[in-house]
Each structure stands twice: as C-alpha cells, then as structure tokens.
Amino acid sequence: AQSVTQPDIHITVSEGASLELRCNYSYGATPYLFWYVQSPGQGLQLLLKYFSGDTLVQGIKGFEAEFKRSQSSFNLRKPSVHWSDAAEYFCAVALNQAGTALIFGKGTTLSVSS
Amino acid sequence: EAGVAQSPRYKIIEKRQSVAFWCNPISGHATLYWYQQILGQGPKLLIQFQNNGVVDDSQLPKDRFSAERLKGVDSTLKIQPAKLEDSAVYLCASSSLLAGGPPYEQYFGPGTRLTVT
Numbered sequence: 001a002q003s004v005t006q007p008d009i010h011i012t013v014s015e016g017a018s019l020e021l022r023c024n025y026s027y028g029a030t031p032y033l034f035w036y037v038q039s040p041g042q043g044l045q046l047l048l049k050y051f052s053g054d055t056l057v058q059g060i061k062g063f064e065a066e067f068k069r070s071q072s073s074f075n076l077r078k079p080s081v082h083w084s085d086a087a088e089y090f091c092a093v094a095l096n097q098a099g100t101a102l103i104f105g106k107g108t109t110l111s112v113s114s
Numbered sequence: 115e116a117g118v119a120q121s122p123r124y125k126i127i128e129k130r131q132s133v134a135f136w137c138n139p140i141s142g143h144a145t146l147y148w149y150q151q152i153l154g155q156g157p158k159l160l161i162q163f164q165n166n167g168v169v170d171d172s173q174l175p176k177d178r179f180s181a182e183r184l185k186g187v188d189s190t191l192k193i194q195p196a197k198l199e200d201s202a203v204y205l206c207a208s209s210s211l212l213a214g215g216p217p218y219e220q221y222f223g224p225g226t227r228l229t230v231t
Contacts, residue, residue, distance in 0.1 A: 104156030
C-alpha cells in the first residue's frame, strides 16, 4: 500500500536559518508529490507540487522541494525561515490517475525561534 | 474566485447524537473529497465524489457515516450516531479535471472541528 513518512514530528529553527523538512514515500512508481501547509484553524494551502520534469520545484513563499527517485524522497527546503512560517507541514502523494485522492504523511510542526 | 466553503466551523455534540457538515466546492469543480483529520495526524480520505457519483468510499465507516452530493455541487457529510473517536477536523476539498486547470491540485476548505463529548 502507498504510504508517506515524515520522520520529524516537530522541528524548531531560528529565524533566518535554513530549513529542510523530510518526506519519504512508498509506491511502486513515481506518484504525484505535494507539500501543503496548515496554519492553526486554517485549511490546507498548497506550497508546491511535482508531476514530472525538473526534479527541483519552486513553490510559493520561497519554498522549494527536490524529488530524488533513488531515495523515494521529496524534501522541502527554505533558505531563510521567517517567523510567519511557523505552521504544520504535510507531504502528500497521489497515484498517477486523474482525480485520485491524496495520501498524507502525519505532518511536521515547525516552530520558529527569535 | 471563491474558495471551498464549509459550515459550521465548530461543533460540539454528545456521543450518540447526530451531526451534519456542509460543503460548497469551487464553482465548476467536478471532484469533491471529504477528509478526516484527527489531532496529530494527516488528513485521511473518507469519500470522493465525481459529479454526484461516488468514486471511492472504502474508508468511510458506513455504519455511522453517510455522505451525499445532490446535483453534483454541494455535499453533506453526516455522522449518526457519533462516537468519541469521531472528534476530528473534517476537511472538504475540490478539484477540477477540466482542460485549463491544473490536474490533481485540490483546494481545501477551512474545515469543521467536531468535538464529541
């Protein structure tokens, strides 16, 4: 069965420091890959997605993610974290079919210290 | 473009009571999803509609949960009777498969936070 693993439950970084959130997936082929962010009391907002092509994808709010097929990973990065980035981050995969629902990881909570 | 609307935003009920949630997807979006997000976990699909037909309800506890999407637009998710473990945020999402829209991108509503006491 398909699954998504986010190994880090909670990460704290200093404001201005770089950030990397890890995501690994288990699936027989390359799925579609997504990162979502959820602020308290808010719905999920799409940060970026990978379907095919260039393995480094750029998203909103200065985030980027790199797809590594050999490692079945899709890690999220940001060079300089802002206090407003504190939120919960979810990695998700969708099977390679139109309209297929997302399978989410358990999420990583990001805290930003000043 | 208006986003996905959900109501109510919060609901507190006692176990064994019933509750209903409403979702209005983005106009023109043919696919509608209901997800359950338990505290500390990622969202989990309950049911997926394509227009007014069910595509996937394999993870819907059908003995107590029901959902419908009349006329292929709005949707209602109902729980009857509720159990303590149903306490969660219920998220509605929609997506478009029409030409010109990004495939597989789902747009989420703000969710309904249910507390069962």
